[in-house]
Amino acid sequence: MKITDIRATTVTVPLEAPLRHANGCHWGRFVRTIVEVEADNGLIGLGEMGGGGESSEAVFRGMRPYLLGHDPARLEQLRFRIANPTASLYNNRTQVLAALEFACLDLMGQAWGVPVSEILGGRLRDRVPFASYCFCRYPNPNTGQGEVRTIDQWVAFVRDMKQRCGFTTHKVKAGVFHPDYELEIYRAIAAQFPQDRVRFDPNAVWSTEQAIRFGRAIEDLNNDYLEDPVFGLNGMRLARQRLRIPLATNTVVVNFEQLAANILQPAVDVVLLDTTFWGGIRPCVKAASICESFQLGVAIHSSGELGIQLATMLHLAAVIPNLTFAADAHYHHLTDDILEGGPMHYEQGALAVPTGPGLGVRLDREKLRKYAELYRELGDYPYDQDPLRPGWAALVPNDRWADPHDDRIPDLRRR
Numbered sequence: 001m002k003i004t005d006i007r008a009t010t011v012t013v014p015l016e017a018p019l020r021h022a023n024g025c026h027w028g029r030f031v032r033t034i035v036e037v038e039a040d041n042g043l044i045g046l047g048e049m050g051g052g053g054e055s056s057e058a059v060f061r062g063m064r065p066y067l068l069g070h071d072p073a074r075l076e077q078l079r080f081r082i083a084n085p086t087a088s089l090y091n092n093r094t095q096v097l098a099a100l101e102f103a104c105l106d107l108m109g110q111a112w113g114v115p116v117s118e119i120l121g122g123r124l125r126d127r128v129p130f131a132s133y134c135f136c137r138y139p140n141p142n143t144g145q146g147e148v149r150t151i152d153q154w155v156a157f158v159r160d161m162k163q164r165c166g167f168t169t170h171k172v173k174a175g176v177f178h179p180d181y182e183l184e185i186y187r188a189i190a191a192q193f194p195q196d197r198v199r200f201d202p203n204a205v206w207s208t209e210q211a212i213r214f215g216r217a218i219e220d221l222n223n224d225y226l227e228d229p230v231f232g233l234n235g236m237r238l239a240r241q242r243l244r245i246p247l248a249t250n251t252v253v254v255n256f257e258q259l260a261a262n263i264l265q266p267a268v269d270v271v272l273l274d275t276t277f278w279g280g281i282r283p284c285v286k287a288a289s290i291c292e293s294f295q296l297g298v299a300i301h302s303s304g305e306l307g308i309q310l311a312t313m314l315h316l317a318a319v320i321p322n323l324t325f326a327a328d329a330h331y332h333h334l335t336d337d338i339l340e341g342g343p344m345h346y347e348q349g350a351l352a353v354p355t356g357p358g359l360g361v362r363l364d365r366e367k368l369r370k371y372a373e374l375y376r377e378l379g380d381y382p383y384d385q386d387p388l389r390p391g392w393a394a395l396v397p398n399d400r401w402a403d404p405h406d407d408r409i410p411d412l413r414r415r
């Protein structure tokens with residue numbers, strides 16, 4: 001098999017409501033770049049990249065000369081061709097490599113008639129449990145609906161997610177309001193659903209002292225872990241020395257150098273693997289194997305996915321033995337997807353691992369056209385800006401929180 005062409009299409013898929021986070025906001029939509037890698041046998045492999053609110057089409061156009069004539073099965077060769085660690089100081093292409101790896105694995109699976117999970121060692125599970133990933137949300141400006149801000153709204157959202165999708169693990173995405181207010185939110189959810197598990201993630205914007213204060217105040221709850229309470233391996237190590245609950249990260253262990261550092265001098269207990277941040281599904285499988293050797297916990301991170309990336313997360317989750325936590329996904333905040341057959345459906349809080357050849361998902365061309373058109377209409381958005389706090393940026397550690405009494409509705413047409 002040889003690669004004969006590569007195409008990239010930027011799409012925008014609307015969210016139910018804008019998702020607020022410690023550094024800004026997803027402005028009512030996701031912007032994702034859909035990658036199609038074509039081979040000389042007529043097969044098309046799918047990849048996906050995005051998350052920062054911007055198109056990556058130009059980057060993939062620039063990859064054409066690197067890819068034409070390349071055998072998609074030669075993935076290690078591809079890694080050194082486009083993301084050689086010593087040549088990547090000027091143009092880090094880890095996330096680009098990830099999207100291309102997805103597409104190459106998809107091509108291989110289709111050509112060989114097997115799901116990607118079979119190429120990666122074979123499924124250990126057919127269904128993958130997910131957490132209800134709960135964000136603070138602005139109201140949808142078109143409907144006025146979907147706000148998550150007050151404690152009652154948070155609890156109602158979790159209840160709705162349980163009813164709609166069957167989740168029994170709940171992740172509170174925080175770092176938006178003062179930690180004392182977010183502690184009230186977290187404890188209210190834990191009290192309302194005492195049989196369920198909970199996890200909390202303020203996106204590394206706290207001081208070490210705040211992380212310790214908060215961690216001690218939630219010790220009695222049914223915590224999976226406290227995720228990235230403070231920035232940096234050293235901050236996490238200091239917090240971990242003073243806390244009795246596991247610490248997790250998707251921020252300070254995102255490559256093998258950092259994983260090695262964390263093993264030599266432990267700073268986190270649970271590593272959230274992200275198929276994009278780590279440069280593909282295969283590096284995540286390798287990292288999970290190292291975590292198995294050193295008995296570190298493993299979970300799966302979500303960087304804001306449509307169905308192609310979600311499929312990569314499902315194939316990863318299917319093949320790693322030491323996945324003991326529910327996976328994260330933003331997916332249930334989306335209103336639609338670009339997949340043939342429509343969005344994947346949660347049943348009892350879990351998604352089925354695709355069993356078709358390759359990634360097991362195909363593009364709905366009509367949806368691709370529709371959401372590419374929506375992207376052309378709405379353009380990029382600044383992921384690291386809050387539409388109602390123009391010019392604001394979180395400090396690390398942060399001390400400038402959003403006001404939980406502010407009930408304004410943002411104008412998302414502003415760029």
Ligand SMILES: [Mg+2]
Pocket residue numbers: 201203227228249250
């Ligand atoms: Mg996180």
